Amino acid sequence: MSVSAVPPTGEVAKIAAGYGFTGAALELGALLWDGACHPDAPIRVPLAVLNRHGLVAGATGTGKTKTLQLIAEQLSAHGVPVFLADIKGDVSGISAPGEDGEKVRGRAAQVGQEWAAKGFPCEFYGLGGTGPGIPVRATVTRFGPVLLSKVLQLNRTQEQSLGLIFHYADAKGLELVDLKDLRAVVAFLVSATGKAELKAIGGLSTVTAGVILRALTAFEQEGTGGFFGEPEFDTAAFLRTAEDGRGVVSVLELPAVQDRPRLFSTFLMWMLADLFHDLPEVGDVEKPKLVFFFDEAHLLFDGASKAFLESITRTVRLIRSKGVGVFFVTQTPKDVPGDVLGQLGNRVQHALRAFTPEDATALKATVRTFPRSAYDLEEVLTGLGTGEAVITVLSETGAPTPVAATRLRAPESLMGPVAGSAVEAAVKGSALYGRYAEAVDRESAYERLTAADRVEASGERAPEPAEPAEPAEPSEPSGSSGSGSGAPAEDRSLAEQVVGSGVFTSLARSIGTQLGREISRSLFGTARRRRR
Numbered sequence: 001m002s003v004s005a006v007p008p009t010g011e012v013a014k015i016a017a018g019y020g021f022t023g024a025a026l027e028l029g030a031l032l033w034d035g036a037c038h039p040d041a042p043i044r045v046p047l048a049v050l051n052r053h054g055l056v057a058g059a060t061g062t063g064k065t066k067t068l069q070l071i072a073e074q075l076s077a078h079g080v081p082v083f084l085a086d087i088k089g090d091v092s093g094i095s096a097p098g099e100d101g102e103k104v105r106g107r108a109a110q111v112g113q114e115w116a117a118k119g120f121p122c123e124f125y126g127l128g129g130t131g132p133g134i135p136v137r138a139t140v141t142r143f144g145p146v147l148l149s150k151v152l153q154l155n156r157t158q159e160q161s162l163g164l165i166f167h168y169a170d171a172k173g174l175e176l177v178d179l180k181d182l183r184a185v186v187a188f189l190v191s192a193t194g195k196a197e198l199k200a201i202g203g204l205s206t207v208t209a210g211v212i213l214r215a216l217t218a219f220e221q222e223g224t225g226g227f228f229g230e231p232e233f234d235t236a237a238f239l240r241t242a243e244d245g246r247g248v249v250s251v252l253e254l255p256a257v258q259d260r261p262r263l264f265s266t267f268l269m270w271m272l273a274d275l276f277h278d279l280p281e282v283g284d285v286e287k288p289k290l291v292f293f294f295d296e297a298h299l300l301f302d303g304a305s306k307a308f309l310e311s312i313t314r315t316v317r318l319i320r321s322k323g324v325g326v327f328f329v330t331q332t333p334k335d336v337p338g339d340v341l342g343q344l345g346n347r348v349q350h351a352l353r354a355f356t357p358e359d360a361t362a363l364k365a366t367v368r369t370f371p372r373s374a375y376d377l378e379e380v381l382t383g384l385g386t387g388e389a390v391i392t393v394l395s396e397t398g399a400p401t402p403v404a405a406t407r408l409r410a411p412e413s414l415m416g417p418v419a420g421s422a423v424e425a426a427v428k429g430s431a432l433y434g435r436y437a438e439a440v441d442r443e444s445a446y447e448r449l450t451a452a453d454r455v456e457a458s459g460e461r462a463p464e465p466a467e468p469a470e471p472a473e474p475s476e477p478s479g480s481s482g483s484g485s486g487a488p489a490e491d492r493s494l495a496e497q498v499v500g501s502g503v504f505t506s507l508a509r510s511i512g513t514q515l516g517r518e519i520s521r522s523l524f525g526t527a528r529r530r531r532r
Helices: 010-017 047-052 064-077 102-111 145-152 156-171 179-190 195-201 206-227 235-239 261-278 306-322 357-368 377-383 420-428 445-458 494-501 504-512
Strands: 025-033 036-046 054-057 082-086 122-127 134-136 249-253 290-294 324-330 346-349 388-392 404-408
Touching (some): 010 036, 025 047, 025 064, 025 102, 025 388, 036 047, 036 102, 036 404, 047 324, 047 346, 054 064, 064 082, 064 290, 064 324, 064 404, 082 261, 102 404, 122 261, 122 420, 145 156, 145 206, 145 261, 156 179, 156 195, 156 206, 156 306, 179 445, 195 206, 235 290, 261 290, 261 306, 261 324, 306 324, 357 377, 377 388
Parallel strands (some): 054 324, 054 346, 082 249, 082 290, 122 134, 122 249, 290 324
Antiparallel strands (some): 025 036
16 A cells, blocks of 8 residues: 555545644544555544543454554553553553564654654553452442342342342441352351341342352352452552653553453443542543543443443443543444444444454444445455554544544554563552552451351350441551441440340341441442542
């Protein structure tokens, strides 16, 4: 394909005019038209519309990861924090300067890019301490029943039943910090002593509770229990900028759990929901507060319940006004439900293949999602090379730009992974490492129910009342418990209340009056973070 040095005219000039923004914008590449690349017709996206969300799609090997890297670099340079999920372990290179070479110089010349090797400020994270990265954990309570149902692959009825169990634990003051806490509550409810409580919940059968218990046990046996617990990660860390004003790129390293896609995709949704809960409304802003790239998005929607899909749709619709942009990354637009796809204003579509009848159908469906254009999009989309894409974004006025086949710029950071030793050094040198490195196992539902069961069985006198433990703060990983600032001083321990009542099946009544509280829940049933 040739490079045109002729100033844009005709259709090229018309398309180029649609990308002539006056405000700050990210440079994506140069227009492709009729077999030629036009470096004088740059294709850009306004910085101010990146909270209107987007989609990066294309077949495997067409350059989606490099597109994410290109966009993330420029966002960071503009002072916008970025979150990236590194599924295959090849995004860590964004932290190091790129390598000059003939291919890079050739691409830069074709698109009119002044390429310079640069690295960008990064933090590396890992789910529950698996693989390299600062451990990211969530408590079961804050994760909520809807997201957990997705992870456990529960059906709609079982999801509703799990919601009742969470409601019960919330109301009775049984804190669900890790999976053994939830398992203990479910086991109590299906036990002989918990039958009365199970019946009182209403709508929860013994059979369904047993299914949930088995699903929890199987899930723990897969070695995933470490993802839930304390200290719980504060997602506000994703909103930071470096000392030089550039946005910090948060890279979640997922190669160690890439064989559990349902788990990591749901955890990404928890992070987004947690941000939604905590961020204030800001309306339209000059630049986003965060751009969140949701890789392998089809895994999130596959087999999702109606409630789950409704929550995703609502999150995407509302989080824009909090200054957060969400980009879904997947193979074809049909992987994303229509209600969500309709809210994605910026589109980067890499090549699609049409080797089978199903591929051809997907290709036609993709073409129908674009505005009308002068291109034969079916032909263009199957003929794009690696690092080329069909693009349409929102203009500064909110109108869609003309569809533009584009040769994309080369990332300025390393296009490949950095050495594992470099990631490890960055992790251990992070200010966050000391706050989250060590897991904390404090007293919660499991310990309270176990203690109550032991006291009831032995007939011993209950221990002296203990103040309820505060959730472990990230800055205090030692796990020492403090006094509950919101609880009355006369609160009794669960064991004493049970023994005092003389009947174990009156568990809920005996603890409900003192410790019972309903945790405020929002999207996905996730609990709101308690701030000090």
